[in-house]
Every structure is written in C-alpha cells, then in structure tokens.
Amino acid sequence: xxxxxxxxxxxxxxxxxxxxxxxxxxxxxxxxxxxxxxxxxxxxxxxxxxxxxxxxxxxxxxxxxxxxxxxxxxxxxxxxxxxxxxxxxxxxxxxxxxxxxxx
Amino acid sequence: xxxxxxxxxxxxxxxxxxxxxxxxxxxxxxxxxxxxxxxxxxxxxxxxxxxxxxxxxxxxxxxxxxxxxxxxxxxxxxxxxxxxxxxxxxxxxxxxxxxxxxxxxxxxxxxxxxxxxxxxxxxxxxxxxxxxxxxxxxxxxxxxxxxxxxxxxxxxxxxxxxxxxxxxxxxxxxxxxxxxxxxxxxxxxxxxxxxxxxxxxxxxxxxxxxxxxxxxxxxxxxxxxxxxxxxxxxxxxxxxxxxxxxxxxxxxxxxxxxxxxxxxxxxxxxxxxxxxxxxxxxxxxxxxxxxxxxxxxxxxxxxxxxxxxxxxxxxxxxxxxxxxxxxxxxxxxxxxxxxxxxxxxxxxxxxxxxxxxxxxxxxxxxxxxxxxxxxxxxxxxxxxxxxxxxxxxxxxxxxxxxxxxxxxxxxxxxxxxxxxxxxxxxxxxxxxxxxxxxxxxxxxxxxxxxxxxxxxxxx
Ligand SMILES: [Zn+2]
Numbered sequence: 001x002x003x004x005x006x007x008x009x010x011x012x013x014x015x016x017x018x019x020x021x022x023x024x025x026x027x028x029x030x031x032x033x034x035x036x037x038x039x040x041x042x043x044x045x046x047x048x049x050x051x052x053x054x055x056x057x058x059x060x061x062x063x064x065x066x067x068x069x070x071x072x073x074x075x076x077x078x079x080x081x082x083x084x085x086x087x088x089x090x091x092x093x094x095x096x097x098x099x100x101x102x103x
Numbered sequence: 104x105x106x107x108x109x110x111x112x113x114x115x116x117x118x119x120x121x122x123x124x125x126x127x128x129x130x131x132x133x134x135x136x137x138x139x140x141x142x143x144x145x146x147x148x149x150x151x152x153x154x155x156x157x158x159x160x161x162x163x164x165x166x167x168x169x170x171x172x173x174x175x176x177x178x179x180x181x182x183x184x185x186x187x188x189x190x191x192x193x194x195x196x197x198x199x200x201x202x203x204x205x206x207x208x209x210x211x212x213x214x215x216x217x218x219x220x221x222x223x224x225x226x227x228x229x230x231x232x233x234x235x236x237x238x239x240x241x242x243x244x245x246x247x248x249x250x251x252x253x254x255x256x257x258x259x260x261x262x263x264x265x266x267x268x269x270x271x272x273x274x275x276x277x278x279x280x281x282x283x284x285x286x287x288x289x290x291x292x293x294x295x296x297x298x299x300x301x302x303x304x305x306x307x308x309x310x311x312x313x314x315x316x317x318x319x320x321x322x323x324x325x326x327x328x329x330x331x332x333x334x335x336x337x338x339x340x341x342x343x344x345x346x347x348x349x350x351x352x353x354x355x356x357x358x359x360x361x362x363x364x365x366x367x368x369x370x371x372x373x374x375x376x377x378x379x380x381x382x383x384x385x386x387x388x389x390x391x392x393x394x395x396x397x398x399x400x401x402x403x404x405x406x407x408x409x410x411x412x413x414x415x416x417x418x419x420x421x422x423x424x425x426x427x428x429x430x431x432x433x434x435x436x437x438x439x440x441x442x443x444x445x446x447x448x449x450x451x452x453x454x455x456x457x458x459x460x461x462x463x464x465x466x467x468x469x470x471x472x473x474x475x476x477x478x479x480x481x482x483x484x485x486x487x488x489x490x491x492x493x494x495x496x497x498x499x500x501x502x503x504x505x506x507x508x509x510x511x512x513x514x515x516x517x518x519x520x521x522x523x524x525x526x527x528x529x530x531x532x533x534x535x536x537x538x539x540x541x542x543x544x545x546x547x548x549x550x551x552x553x554x555x556x557x558x559x560x561x562x
Contacts, residue, residue, distance in 0.1 A: 058338055068334025070378075072391055077329075077378075079394035097380070099330060100307040100314050102342040102425065103196040103284040103352060 007031065007043075008093050027051065031088070040071070041084040043094070059096075070097045140249065142242045143260045146272045152210045152256075154185040162254075166208055179368035180208060186367035187211035189276040191264060191292055193244040194218075195227035195342070195352030196282035196306050196359060202230060203360035204255075205248040209367060211256040212248060213276055216240040217263040223562070227349030263423065264288060266412035269295040278366055280359055281305040284342060284425035286333050287415035291423070293318060293326035294412055297403045304362045304372070306355040309345050311383035313355035316374055316393070317362055319403065323375035327409075328397040333419040341425040351383045432522040438545045444512060445555045453502040454510040455495050455539075459524040464516060468548070468560045478520045481527045484535070493536045500537065508532075508540040516562075518547040 007029050031038050031046065041063055048056055058066065064084060065071055071078040072095040073086055088094075158166070158177060169175050188209055190197045193216040201212055218240050220231045228240070235243040241259035248257055262268065264283075273279055273295045281292045281303055289305070296303040302320040306313060319325045358379065362372045378391040402409040416422055439447075447454060458465060458473040465475045474495055480488045499509045511528065515521040521543045528541045544551075552559040 057335070066335065066338065067330065067332035068338055070329065075389070076392045077394045080392065097314075098338075099334065100309045100312060101284065101286050101289060101339060102307055102309040102345070102347060103192050103194050103282045 007088065007091075038088040039084065040073075040078065040082075040086045040088065040094075043088060044084075065096065068099050070099065071095070072097065140242060140245050140257060140259060142239055143258060144262060146260070146262075146268045146275075149187075149211075149258070149275050152185055152187050155181055157181075162208070169207065174370055175368055179370065182368045183208050183364065184210045186278065187213065187276045188278045188280060188363055188367070189213040189215065189273060190280050190282055191215050191288070192282035192284060193228070193230070193240040194224065194282060194284060195308060195347065195349065196356040197280070198228045198230040198244060199353050199356035200280055200282060200360045200363070201244055201248050202251065203357060204363060205252045205257075207360075207364055208252065209255060209364075211258065211276075212245075213258045213260060213272070214241045214244045214248070215260040215262065215264060215272075216244070217261065223343075227347060227352050229349075229353065264291060265423075266291065266414065269412060270299060273301055274299045276301065278363055279303050280363055282356065282359070285423050286336075286339055286421060287419040287423040289326060290333065290418060291412065291415045294402050294409055297325050297327075298411070302366055302372075304359050304366070304374075306352075306359045308352035308355045309340060309342060309347055311348055311351055313351055313358075313381040313383070315355055315358050315362070315379040315381075316377065317366075317372045318375075320366070320372060320375040322396060324394060324396045325400060325403045327402050328394065328400045328404075331397075331401065336419065336421040339421065343425055348383060351381070354381060354383070429517075430519045430522055433525055433543055437525060437541070438522075438543045439512070440545050441551045441555050444544050444551075447512075452510075453499060454512055455499050457492075457511055457513045457524070457528075458515070459513055459520050460515050464562075467562055470514070470548070470551075473514065478515070478524050478527075481524055481531075484531075489531075489535060496537050496539060508538045511539045511541045512544050513541060514544040514551075515547045517549055518543065518545050521547060 008026065031043070044060055044063065044065065048060060052059055059069070060066060071083075073081045074093050075095075078086065158180060162180070163170065166180050170177060170180055186209055188204055188211070190201050190212060193201065193214050197214070197216070201214060204212060216239070220228070220235045220238055220240050220243050222236060224240075225231060225233065230244045230247040231240065232243075239259070239261040241261045245257040245259035248255065260272070264272070269291055273292075279292060279296050279301050281289060283289060283292065292305075293303060296319050300319075303318040303326070305318055305326065306315040308314075316329075317323070358381075362374055365372050376393045376395060378393055380389045380391065381387075382389070396403060398405050401407060456470060456473040458469055458475045459478040459481065460475070461477050461479070462475065469475065474492070476488045476492060496509065496511070500506060503509045513521040513524045513528065515524070525541045525543045528539065532539045532541065548559065549561055552561045
C-alpha cells in the first residue's frame with residue numbers, strides 16, 4: 001500500500017547544512033516500502049541514517065530540525081502542513097532553508 | 104501719455120523679473136545654509152513630522168514620473184512625505200534602501216550604524232566613498248542621501264542598538280527596516296517592533312543569496328513566530344567569513360525599499376506572511392507562504408513571556424556584530440606567535456607549514472612555502488590529502504635526522520580554524536600519520552600581515 005515514495009529534497013541557502021551532505025544541494029530519493037505511511041519525522045531519521053554521516057547536530061536537534069532551519073513542503077512553510085506529522089506523498093518536494101543573517 | 108504708461112509697464116515687468124531672480128537666489132542660499140548634519144551619539148526625542156498640505160511645484164516636477172502611477176498618485180506621495188523610517192544598519196542592505204527611500208521622497212530617515220567605513224565595505228555599501236574611510240557610516244550615508252534629496256530629513260545615529268535604547272528609538276518611527284548583520288540584533292529589532300507596534304521590513308544576504316519578509320504587519324507573524332529559538336552560534340556564517348557578492352544585498356535592499364514604499368504610501372505590502380528568497384546564481388526568486396502569527400509566540404503570542412527587551416547576546420550566545428569571534432581551543436604551549444614563527448623561518452629550522460584555509464582564500468594570498476589542506480578535508484580525512492601530508496612529514500623527518508616528532512605549524516586567516524586543525528592533527532598523529540608536534544600560529548595570516556610583513560595582503 002505505502003510503496004515507494006519519490007521525493008526531491010533541496011538545500012537552499014548555503015547556510016552550511018548542505019555541506020553536511022557533501023555539498024550536494026539537490027537529492028532525489030526513493031523511500032523504501034513500509035506498512036505505515038511515511039511522515040516527516042521518519043524522513044528526518046531516514047536522512048540521518050542514510051545521508052548524514054557526520055555532525056548531525058548541525059542539521060537535527062531532538063526529533064526535529066535544528067533552530068535556524070526552515071522546512072518547506074511543496075513551497076509552503078511546514079507549519080501549515082502539520083510539521084513532523086505531515087504524511088509524505090509521492091513526488092513531494094521538501095526544501096530545507098538556512099536562515100541568513102548577513103547584511 | 105500712452106507712451107509713458109507703456110514704458111512704465113515695461114519697467115515694472117523688468118523689476119518683477121529682478122525680484123523673482125533675487126527671491127530665487129535667496130532661496131538657494133538658504134538651502135545651502137541648511138543645518139549641518141549632526142551625528143547623534145544617543146537617542147533624543149524628535150519633533151513630530153508635519154504633514155505637507157500639498158505638493159509644491161518643485162515636488163511635482165521631481166516626483167512626476169512616480170506621481171503618474173495610479174498606485175502612488177498625489178495622495179501616496181503626500182503619505183511618503185509624512186512617514187519616518189528607521190534604517191538599522193547602513194551597510195550592504197541599508198545603503199541602497201536609504202538611497203531609494205530618499206529619492207522617492209520619504210519624510211524622515213533615521214540612519215543607524217555603530218561602525219566606521221572600511222575599504223572592504225565599498226564593494227557593496229554603495230553610499231560610502233573612498234574619502235569616507237574611517238568616518239562613521241551613519242554620517243557618511245546621511246551626507247550621501249542629502250546630496251540626493253535635500254528635502255528629506257536625515258538623522259544619523261552613531262550607536263549600537265541595545266535593549267536600553269531600542270524602544271525609545273523605534274517608538275519615534277513609523278516603519279523599521281532591519282538591515283543588520285547579526286542574529287542578536289535581529290531578535291532585538293523584532294521584539295522592539297512588536298512591543299511598540301511597528302511594521303518590520305527585514306532582509307538579509309549572504310554569498311549569492313538573499314531573503315526578505317515583512318514582520319509584525321497587519322496581524323501577520325513576527326520573527327520569533329518563525330524562529331522561536333536562535334540558531335546555534337557555530338552554524339551562523341557572516342559576510343566577513345562567508346563572503347557576499349555586493350550586488351546581492353543591493354538587490355535585497357532595493358526590494359526592502361519597495362516594500363517600505365508600499366507600506367508608507369498606503370498601498371500595503373504583500374510580504375506580511377511571505378518569505379521571498381533570491382538565488383543569485385540561478386537568477387531566481389521564490390515566494391514561500393509562511394505560517395500565521397503563532398498563539399504561543401514568546402513576544403507576540405497570547406501569553407507573551409517577553410514583555411520588555413532582554414539580553415539578546417546571551418539569548419543568542421553570540422555578539423551583536425558580524426566581526427569574527429576569537430576562539431580559544433588550545434593551551435598556551437600549543438600556540439606560537441607570528442613573531443616566534445618569523446624567527447623559526449630566520450633560523451631555517453626544518454618544519455612543515457600547513458595552511459588550512461579553503462582554496463578560494465589561498466588563491467587570494469598565501470605564504471609560498473606552505474602546504475594547503477583545507478580544514479574540511481582534514482576533518483573528512485580525504486585520503487589523497489592525508490597521503491600528501493604523510494609524504495611531507497616523511498620528507499621532514501629525513502631533514503631533521505629522524506626527529507621522532509617533527510614540528511608542524513598550522514595557519515589560517517585569523518587563527519580560529521587553525522586551532523580546530525591542530526586538534527584534528529593531534530588525533531591523527533601517531534596513527535593516521537607519523538607522530539608530529541603540532542602548533543597553531545596564533546592570529547593567523549592577518550596577524551602576520553599586521554606585525555611581521557606589512558606587504559602581505561589583508562582581506
Ligand atoms: Zn511572534
């Protein structure tokens with residue numbers, strides 16, 4: 001039922017987080033089949049296990065993203081979509097933005 | 104009789120013209136005697152900005168091209184002239200912002216900056232000139248703005264915005280523009296705007312990217328609604344570390360000016376619950392729908408815990424400046440001064456000098472005999488680079504007749520990354536590479552340029 005989910009996730013803003021993923025900004029991933037639907041909380045765990053090798057504290061804190069990273073789901077603030085509980089759909093577009101502070 | 108009448112009329116007309124010319128001359132003289140710009144070192148009460156009853160002929164001519172826009176019109180122009188805007192930071196964002204606000208005929212501009220103009224500012228802070236180096240940025244910006252439009256009232260503030268002065272200052276303005284360059288100031292400006300009910304037009308820029316949002320506007324979210332907690336200080340990159348292409352804050356400052364003008368004229372901004380992101384590399388804009396005002400926000404929520412300004416440097420764990428922090432990771436015997444290193448060179452003592460800056464910085468300048476391995480490559484244990492390092496250590500060992508721990512000195516720009524590299528190398532010593540004695544050159548290449556070799560470039 002909850003078969004493959006293809007996702008694109010991007011790191012906009014070179015705030016440093018993309019450096020954790022070997023400088024690759026855009027990732028096309030296919031999540032494995034599981035009995036439950038995938039949610040964002042599980043996606044963060046999956047990213048940590050599969051893509052993030054070092055210094056996870058620069059990306060996650062607890063079970064969420066660290067302060068200073070804004071998550072977008074299909075071009076909307078994830079707060080509007082249910083944050084960690086949002087259930088991922090096939091072809092979703094997830095974007096992680098680091099806040100900029102310079103001027 | 105008719106002839107006499109006629110000549111008198113001619114004479115009168117002549118005198119009228121003379122009077123008009125004299126009046127014009129006087130007006131110009133009076134204008135050039137406008138009070139000198141006074142640099143404010145503290146916040147003082149301002150007289151209320153008086154609304155113009157109508158546009159003068161000069162106003163009509165000056166603003167004619169924007170008066171023609173139905174979106175602005177005479178009413179919008181008059182609204183601009185009775186609006187005051189506080190610009191927090193006269194840098195890469197603040198310069199173009201102040202320039203366009205003044206050109207458009209904003210009534211009053213508060214220009215705040217604690218810093219002085221430096222040569223490395225000029226590529227993006229376009230109101231300042233070479234002759235302004237060492238002068239207060241606020242004053243330099245104010246005089247440039249006045250040259251452009253002398254009818255705009257400019258108030259330069261040479262001071263650091265602080266929890267003590269921010270409310271008193273911000274209360275006196277209608278709109279606030281955050282053009283600052285650090286995290287604590289962004290929280291401070293936000294809280295002061297929420298507490299005094301002012302819209303906050305906020306932009307930021309780094310490298311090739313920019314972001315813009317209007318906070319605390321028409322029931323929309325504030326900065327804290329979006330970012331309840333500050334980012335860990337080690338994840339924040341500033342312009343003096345990360346670099347910025349000058350035109351990128353230029354674009355973002357212009358966008359900020361646009362939103363301020365829309366709010367001030369009465370047109371209204373559409374960025375109150377929207378994040379505009381600019382990607383300079385792809386020449387792309389993206390607009391993101393943001394969350395609404397959050398009921399549990401610490402400052403604008405239903406039960407706010409922040410009801411007065413707090414200590415923002417403590418809250419953020421970093422200083423309210425974009426100048427580099429100095430790390431202290433090593434003990435004294437793990438570091439040498441640039442002068443110590445100079446005498447090692449003078450004595451031709453065999454050693455290895457390792458420069459751990461990124462390649463882009465090594466291209467700007469480097470010491471000719473240094474080996475470059477960027478810190479990130481050391482941390483990731485890039486195998487080719489580690490192999491290269493091992494080769495150099497072996498060569499050094501031969502030179503030092505089998506010294507069992509030959510000396511390796513580590514250098515970077517300011518002496519922060521080099522300390523981290525010393526810690527990494529100490530872990531590797533004796534296992535991943537042969538045993539070495541690693542020391543940091545305190546203060547890095549910039550200290551070298553300042554105290555040993557004045558011909559070495561600083562950046
Ligand atoms: Zn809020």
